[in-house]
Amino acid sequence: xxxxxxxxxxxxxxxxxxxxxxxxxxxxxxxxxxxxxxxxxxxxxxxxxxxxxxxxxxxxxxxxxxxxxxxxxxxxxxxxxxxxxxxxxxxxxxxxxxxxxxxxxxxxxxxxxxxxxxxxxxxxxxxxxxxxxxxxxxxxxxxxxxxxxxxxxx
Amino acid sequence: xxxxxxxxxxxxxxxxxxxxxxxxxxxxxxxxxxxxxxxxxxxxxxxxxxxxxxxxxxxxxxxxxxxxxxxxxxxxxxxxxxxxxxxxxxxxxxxxxxxxxxxxxxxxxxxxxxxxxxxxxxxxxxxxxxxxxxxxxxxxxxxxxxxxxxxxxxxxxxxxxxxxxxxxxxxxxxxxxxxxxxxxxxxxxxxxxxxxxxxxxxxxxxxxxxxxxxxxxxxxxxxxxxxxxxxxxxxxxxxxxxxxxxxxxxxxxxxxxxxxxxxxxxxxxxxxxxxxxxxxxxxxxxxxxxxxxxxxxxxxxxxxxxxxxxxxxxxxxxxxxxxxxxxxxxxxxxxxxxxxxxxxxxxxxxxxxxxxxxxxxxxxxxxxxxxxxxxxxxxxxxxxxxxxxxxxxxxxxxxxxxxxxxxxxxxxxxxxxxxxxxxxxxxxxxxxxxxxxxxxxxxxxxxxxxxxxxxxxxxxxxxxxxxxxxxxxxxxxxxxxxxxxxxxxxxxxxxxxxxxxxxxxxxxxxxxxxxxxxxxxxxxxxxxxxxxxxxxxxxxxxxxxxxxxxxxxxxxxxxxxxxx
Numbered sequence: 001x002x003x004x005x006x007x008x009x010x011x012x013x014x015x016x017x018x019x020x021x022x023x024x025x026x027x028x029x030x031x032x033x034x035x036x037x038x039x040x041x042x043x044x045x046x047x048x049x050x051x052x053x054x055x056x057x058x059x060x061x062x063x064x065x066x067x068x069x070x071x072x073x074x075x076x077x078x079x080x081x082x083x084x085x086x087x088x089x090x091x092x093x094x095x096x097x098x099x100x101x102x103x104x105x106x107x108x109x110x111x112x113x114x115x116x117x118x119x120x121x122x123x124x125x126x127x128x129x130x131x132x133x134x135x136x137x138x139x140x141x142x143x144x145x146x147x148x149x150x151x152x153x154x
Numbered sequence: 155x156x157x158x159x160x161x162x163x164x165x166x167x168x169x170x171x172x173x174x175x176x177x178x179x180x181x182x183x184x185x186x187x188x189x190x191x192x193x194x195x196x197x198x199x200x201x202x203x204x205x206x207x208x209x210x211x212x213x214x215x216x217x218x219x220x221x222x223x224x225x226x227x228x229x230x231x232x233x234x235x236x237x238x239x240x241x242x243x244x245x246x247x248x249x250x251x252x253x254x255x256x257x258x259x260x261x262x263x264x265x266x267x268x269x270x271x272x273x274x275x276x277x278x279x280x281x282x283x284x285x286x287x288x289x290x291x292x293x294x295x296x297x298x299x300x301x302x303x304x305x306x307x308x309x310x311x312x313x314x315x316x317x318x319x320x321x322x323x324x325x326x327x328x329x330x331x332x333x334x335x336x337x338x339x340x341x342x343x344x345x346x347x348x349x350x351x352x353x354x355x356x357x358x359x360x361x362x363x364x365x366x367x368x369x370x371x372x373x374x375x376x377x378x379x380x381x382x383x384x385x386x387x388x389x390x391x392x393x394x395x396x397x398x399x400x401x402x403x404x405x406x407x408x409x410x411x412x413x414x415x416x417x418x419x420x421x422x423x424x425x426x427x428x429x430x431x432x433x434x435x436x437x438x439x440x441x442x443x444x445x446x447x448x449x450x451x452x453x454x455x456x457x458x459x460x461x462x463x464x465x466x467x468x469x470x471x472x473x474x475x476x477x478x479x480x481x482x483x484x485x486x487x488x489x490x491x492x493x494x495x496x497x498x499x500x501x502x503x504x505x506x507x508x509x510x511x512x513x514x515x516x517x518x519x520x521x522x523x524x525x526x527x528x529x530x531x532x533x534x535x536x537x538x539x540x541x542x543x544x545x546x547x548x549x550x551x552x553x554x555x556x557x558x559x560x561x562x563x564x565x566x567x568x569x570x571x572x573x574x575x576x577x578x579x580x581x582x583x584x585x586x587x588x589x590x591x592x593x594x595x596x597x598x599x600x601x602x603x604x605x606x607x608x609x610x611x612x613x614x615x616x617x618x619x620x621x622x623x624x625x626x627x628x629x630x631x632x633x634x635x636x637x638x639x640x641x642x643x644x645x646x647x648x649x650x651x652x653x654x655x656x657x658x659x660x661x662x663x664x665x666x667x668x669x670x671x672x673x674x675x676x677x678x679x680x681x682x683x684x685x686x687x688x689x690x691x692x693x694x695x696x697x698x699x700x701x702x703x704x705x706x707x708x709x710x711x712x713x714x715x716x717x718x
Contacts, residue, residue, distance in 0.1 A: 020479040021462055025421075059481045059638075060462025062421045078383035079581055079614055080540040082628050115422055116465060116632065119386035120188050121538065122223040122546035131424055133191035135223075 001031040001038050010045045017046050020056060024063055032108075033067040069104045069111035071149060074128045078117030081124035085138070089125050090114065092139045096146050109153050156441030158449035163318060163327060166440075170319025173215075174309070179256050180232040182215035183244070184307060186393040187425045188223035193245075197227055200246040204253045212256065218394025220307030221387070221536070221548025222294055228307060230270070231256070237269040237283055238308075261286075268292045270308060294545045297564055299526070299534050302510050303550050306394025312433060314440045317397045323442065325516035326401050329408055330450040333516075338409040339365055342512065344520025346532035351377055351468070351505030352580075352609045353685075354531075354598040357512075364410040364492045364502045372412035373501040375477070376403055376509055378419045379461050379468040383632065384581050384612035387536040387548055388506035392419075392426050395510075396433040397442070400456060402509030404447060405516060407454045410502060415456045418473050421463040430458045465636035466686055470503040472638065483640050484684040505610070507536060528554035531597040535608075541615040542569045553597045560596065561615060572617035576701065580609030582629050583689040585696035586622065605696060607689075621714040622704045626697050627655045633690040644687025647678040651694060658705055661712025668705055672698060 009026050013019035023042060028034055034057045043050035057063045075081075075090050090112075094100060097110050104111035120126050123135035127142070134145055157163050181201060185194045198214065205212045217230055225242040231252060232238045239261065241252065248265050255262045271288045289295050309316040317323070329338050343358030364372060376399070380388040391399055403415045419427055434456055437443045445453045459477060461467050467476045471485035474496045495501025511533055515523045524532050531553040537560060540546045544566030551560060561567065561577065568574050576586040579596070585606040587594075594600055601608045616625060630652045639645045654671045657663040675691030682688040698705055707715040 016479075018477065018479040021476065022460065024462075025460055055481055056462070056479070060421075060464050062461075062463035077628075077632075079612075079625070079629065080384050080546070083541050083614070083616065083620060083625065115463075116381065116636070117383035117385070118422055119380065119389045120191065120223055121384050121386060121540040123188060123192070123226075126191070133187065135188070135191050 001027055001035075003041055005030070006038060006041050007045065010042065015046060017048060020046065020053070021060070024057060024060075028063050031067075032064075032069075032072075034063050034065055036065075064111075067104060067108060069109050070153065071110050071129050073110060073112050074115040074118070075101075075112070076118040076120070076124060076126040076128075077114040078119075078121060078124070080121035081117075081126060084125050086125040088139055089127065089137050089142055092142050093127075093146070096143060110149075156439070156449075157323075158441070160327065160331075163323060163448070166315050167318040170313065170315035170317070173313065173316055174232070174238075174319055175234075176213060176232055177234055178211050178213060179234070180213040180215055181249070181252065182217045182230040182232070182310065184219055184226050184228040185216045186219035186223075186226070187389065187423070188219050189226040189228070190425065192223075192226050194227040197229075197244055197246055197249050201249050201253065204250045208253065208257060210253065210257060212253065215310050216312070217308060218306045218311040219390055220295075220394070221303055221390050221550075222545070223386075224546065225267070230308065237271045239269050239286070240267045240289065241265045242267050268295070293566065294547055294549070294564065297559075298550050299552050300550045301514055301526075301534050302391060302398070302507065302536060303394070303548060305398070306390055309395070311394050311396055311429075312436060314397060314436060314442070317395065321517065322397055322513070323401055323448070325513035326404055326408075326442075327448055329405055329516055330448055330452055335365060335409050335411060338405060338516065341515055341520040342409070345511075345515040345523035346520075346527075346530075347508065347511055347515060347523065348531060348598070349505055350507035350511075350535065350610065352382070352583075352607070354608070357504065357508055360492060360502055360504075361406065361409050364500050367492060367500040369500045371414070371497075371499045372410055373496045373499060374403055374406045374410070374412045374415040375470075375473065375496065375501060375503040376415060376417040377468065377470065377473060377503050377505050378417050379473060380420055380423075380506070380610075381465040381468040381636075382582060382610045382612050384540050384614060385538050385610050387538055387611065389423055389426055390536075390548055391506055391510050392423075393429055396430060397437060398510050398513060399506055400433070400437055400442065402512040403456060404443070404454050405512045406502060406504065406509060408452055410500075412502075413453050413455060415454065416477060416496075417456070417458045418467070418477060419458050419460055420468075421461045427458060427460055434458065464638075465632075466638045466684075469684055469686065472684075473503065474501065481638070483638055484686075486683070526552050528595065528597045528599075530599050535596070535611055537596065537611045537613050539565045539613045539615065542572065542617040542620065543567065543615045544569055551596070554595045557594050557596050557613075558592045560613070561592065565615075568615060568617045572619065574615060575618045575620060576616045576622055578612075578614040578616075578693075580607045581612040581614045582609075582632060583607055583685075583692060584609050584612075585693055586616070586626075586700065588700050591700075606692070621659075622697065622701050623655070623659050623708050623714060626693060627652065627659050629693055630655055630690065633686065637687065641681075641683035641687060643678045643682040644684075644690065647674060647682070648687060648690045650674060651678070651691060655694070658708050661708055663709050665706075665709060668698065668709065
């Protein structure tokens with residue numbers, strides 16, 4: 001991300017080191033990734049070692065060092081969804097998008113990851129596409145949704 | 155309008171009653187995360203179009219989720235001088251039918267579940283409504299004791315007047331004007347309330363120690379890092395009745411002498427994050443947060459902080475690290491947070507459900523609260539009953555309720571009338587119980603005596619055809635993913651257990667591996683640093699005890715005998 005934008009976000013949080021998670025969230029949301037240059041610059045602004053910033057960005061699953069897709073797909077792997085077949089949902093998505101879990105498509109339109117639980121256990125299996133949650137999924141429904149999304153992004 | 159005194163509060167309550175018993179028809183739709191995912195926003199738009207088309211004077215409102223997400227989107231239809239009617243699984247077509255019928259002054263039967271007959275709100279019951287069952291009489295609400303969830307899915311979660319009309323903020327008013335902080339703590343001690351996040355530590359004792367500690371600053375942390383897969387009770391409270399939680403947090407602040415509260419919210423709830431921030435802004439406008447709360451001398455600031463998607467941050471010391479902008483590493487205790495917590499200041503960390511109980515305790519007294527539950531475990535508990543049951547959802551019942559009653563009578567038993575293979579109470583750490591061990595009291599002490607735990611109240615039901623070895627392997631993978639890596643027993647040991655479990659599942663293991671798995675588990679249990687590592691082996695150790703045949707079948711035949 002451009003230095004100016006990072007500076008603005010860090011200033012908004014008054015250069016407080018404790019706010020680093022919020023800072024990382026905001027940069028990730030806009031830039032879809034936390035690249036090495038951004039991490040170094042954040043460290044410089046907050047006056048902390050870059051290793052610490054890198055440590056946080058790699059420890060917390062919400063952050064990604066590689067660019068996420070325009071549509072971030074998160075498939076729920078909670079126990080209720082697992083019992084109802086979330087593995088099959090993940091397999092269907094992987095083969096449709098031709099990527100593994102944790103990866104982004106070559107055109108950066110989609111990224112795929114599993115999430116421990118979306119907290120919608122009575123209506124699973126679930127997956128969220130950015131902020132929109134799709135409940136009651138099966139393999140057919142997932143293909144329908146992906147097809148629609150593909151057309152929308154054309 | 156900032157509330158300055160009791161008259162302001164009462165006036166607000168009257169406004170709430172008006173909005174709950176409107177002069178013109180009003181339809182409220184469930185717009186929690188679940189309602190929205192099931193199309194609540196489309197229904198909202200469709201309703202708007204339909205009423206404009208017919209030129210009808212119908213108000214539109216919103217409500218939260220009752221805990222039964224599969225019944226969403228729900229609609230509450232309020233007509234003048236009638237009890238509110240609760241409709242489930244709304245579609246655009248169904249809602250348009252309701253609008254048509256309102257026009258004809260009729261009541262649509264399709265999708266109608268019950269009426270919500272609160273006597274304080276319907277002083278003129280319509281004889282016609284007699285044939286419609288009440289909220290208390292129909293499944294899935296029947297037999298519940300919804301002290302915490304009662305208003306979820308009924309009131310507008312962002313309406314302070316409606317919350318006040320339902321008795322909200324009378325506890326905080328009472329505490330700020332009529333009670334000393336010590337008396338508030340006394341009342342919580344008397345209630346016997348214990349922490350609902352899974353540790354079940356007596357809340358009053360924690361508060362008492364924090365109150366008696368002198369420090370420049372003290373903090374209240376609300377643990378909303380609801381990380382146990384299968385749990386969504388905290389989300390339901392936060393999205394269905396956020397002001398009840400806020401009231402509990404401010405009461406905690408007043409009791410221990412803190413002016414800053416932080417809600418540590420899990421990252422996987424983006425809608426809840428935006429929603430809570432909206433609710434905080436509204437509470438500030440009414441003078442329920444900020445300077446001079448309710449016109450008193452007490453100031454209190456509340457903020458929501460997002461986590462980073464790490465399960466271990468639900469553990470209180472890791473949570474505080476995370477709030478300080480560090481990696482979530484559990485700290486060794488002592489010192490406990492009440493001595494040296496956030497930024498080395500005395501801090502109390504309480505779960506959402508725990509804090510939501512506090513207004514009830516202050517309102518009705520600790521003694522009243524202690525009358526609910528068992529001898530050692532007081533109050534109600536929200537159980538998240540999920541998996542292969544007919545009516546999954548949140549069931550709030552007194553502690554000590556029989557587990558079989560919850561599964562069979564309330565949640566409708568296993569899907570398609572199948573046999574139950576196992577039930578896991580207190581997922582993910584609680585052990586899987588075989589069918590013959592389900593006739594037990596749901597309380598932390600009974601489950602602990604069985605060598606398991608009640609945890610945060612997730613109950614997973616597995617039917618006969620589900621592979622238990624697969625389910626255990628899945629849970630173990632979760633622990634491996636979420637290990638913070640600080641201590642070797644958890645980082646390396648639980649990983650090795652998973653590898654052996656995978657070999658067993660895939661039929662590559664020998665009986666010797668099963669013995670190794672037990673030995674490894676016993677070692678990790680004793681040497682891991684925190685509850686995550688120490689708890690992880692328990693499901694496997696107890697699983698082998700109770701379901702040995704399932705493991706042996708995988709080892710000897712290479713597949714599950716029961717899985718279809």
